[in-house]
Amino acid sequence: PLVLGIETSCDETGIGIVHGRRLLSNRIASSMDEHARYGGVVPEVAARAHLEALVPTIDAAVAEAGIELEDLDAVAVTIGPGLAGALMVGVGAAKALAVGLGKPLYAVNHLVGHVGADLLTVDSGRIEYPTVALLVSGGHTSLLLVRDLVDDVELLGETIDDAAGEAFDKVARVLGLPYPGGPEIDRAAATGDPTAIRFPRGLTAPKDLERHRYDFSFSGLKTAVARWVEKREADGEPVPVDDVAASFREAVVDVLITKALAACRDTGVPRLLLGGGVVANRRLREVAAARAAEAGVELRIPPLGLCTDNGAMIAVLAAERIRAGHAPSSLLAAADSTLPVTDIQVP
Ligand code: ATP
Ligand code: MG
Ligand code: FE
Numbered sequence: 604p605l606v607l608g609i610e611t612s613c614d615e616t617g618i619g620i621v622h623g624r625r626l627l628s629n630r631i632a633s634s635m636d637e638h639a640r641y642g643g644v645v646p647e648v649a650a651r652a653h654l655e656a657l658v659p660t661i662d663a664a665v666a667e668a669g670i671e672l673e674d675l676d677a678v679a680v681t682i683g684p685g686l687a688g689a690l691m692v693g694v695g696a697a698k699a700l701a702v703g704l705g706k707p708l709y710a711v712n713h714l715v716g717h718v719g720a721d722l723l724t725v726d727s728g729r730i731e732y733p734t735v736a737l738l739v740s741g742g743h744t745s746l747l748l749v750r751d752l753v754d755d756v757e758l759l760g761e762t763i764d765d766a767a768g769e770a771f772d773k774v775a776r777v778l779g780l781p782y783p784g785g786p787e788i789d790r791a792a793a794t795g796d797p798t799a800i801r802f803p804r805g806l807t808a809p810k811d812l813e814r815h816r817y818d819f820s821f822s823g824l825k826t827a828v829a830r831w832v833e834k835r836e837a838d839g840e841p842v843p844v845d846d847v848a849a850s851f852r853e854a855v856v857d858v859l860i861t862k863a864l865a866a867c868r869d870t871g872v873p874r875l876l877l878g879g880g881v882v883a884n885r886r887l888r889e890v891a892a893a894r895a896a897e898a899g900v901e902l903r904i905p906p907l908g909l910c911t912d913n914g915a916m917i918a919v920l921a922a923e924r925i926r927a928g929h930a931p932s933s934l935l936a937a938a939d940s941t942l943p944v945t946d947i948q949v950p
Contacts, residue, residue: 604676608918611693612685616656618664619915627668629915632656650688679921682710683942690938707931709921710949717878719920720909737863740879741768753927760817770821788848795849802854876903882910
């Protein structure tokens with residue numbers, strides 16, 4: 604099926620068009636720059652930016668795909684989870700488009716969409732199920748067991764406080780680096796020593812593992828970095844930004860990959876898929892590749908443009924659901940900012 608996908612859950616207005624698993628276009632307009640001076644995504648600003656970006660981004664995606672809107676078989680949209688106001692803009696637009704064209708509407712779970720992104724990487728082979736999936740972004744840190752992409756996704760664990768990307772952003776601020784912090788920390792860490800400071804690995808102590816085997820916690824790490832920097836400053840000593848960045852990054856990456864591979868081992872599933880904006884992190888990719896190989900786990904990382912929020916992953920998941928015979932969603936389907944990852948077939 605030919606599907607147009609609309610993604611507005613956070614600060615990216617994403618419009619993607621797919622034909623089955625074939626990617627025809629994937630246009631993204633980001634309001635990231637507008638949030639920079641606030642040090643994080645401002646929901647109201649994001650919603651307004653979606654409103655302005657939607658129509659031109661749809662036009663660009665349609666032109667690039669070389670299709671006519673009338674050719675579409677369905678319209679797909681992220682229904683949640685995400686920022687309520689931002690989601691509502693996309694959902695409203697999708698309903699208007701579906702009604703105007705007389706096409707069915709598919710409401711798609713954003714998190715499952717991140718897993719579905721892998722379907723679009725045709726030349727690097729195809730995802731096999733079951734697979735463990737680690738989603739790491741500014742808003743999410745989730746470990747999933749995907750038995751069937753359109754039918755059976757289990758939440759193994761998630762962050763109990765900050766998301767991994769959020770931790771990068773907050774620590775960057777502590778170090779006086781601009782927003783978004785992920786790329787800045789990556790850059791600073793390149794010349795730093797990852798073993799310079801031993802920062803805490805959240806929820807890895809034996810007693811924590813009993814209750815939180817696959818959960819993550821990054822707020823203690825952020826506080827530890829802040830305390831370390833404060834102490835240095837109080838002692839009148841210079842802060843080695845590159846060493847702090849490298850040591851912090853190492854702690855985050857270590858926990859993420861250790862827990863993801865533990866999930867592979869425990870479930871007997873020798874496959875790991877990564878998704879979300881934090882996958883841009885160079886050290887994360889390096890450590891994931893090395894440790895997955897050691898553990899005999901097949902590692903899959905979609906190209907970055909498909910890891911960050913985009914419309915194509917929403918479109919392709921809807922296309923899979925159409926193929927699986929799922930009914931379209933109701934035109935009364937409402938944005939759900941806290942939609943659980945297990946809700947794949949939104950009625
Ligand atoms: P959502 O959580 O809804 O998927 P988001 O907009 O918060 O959306 P993304 O756009 O997928 O998330 O990713 C942005 C996050 O990724 C930011 O927190 C940013 O700091 C982080 N990030 C980007 N590049 C890197 C990097 N090289 N290393 C670590 N983190 C990074
Ligand atoms: Mg984003
Ligand atoms: Fe996302």
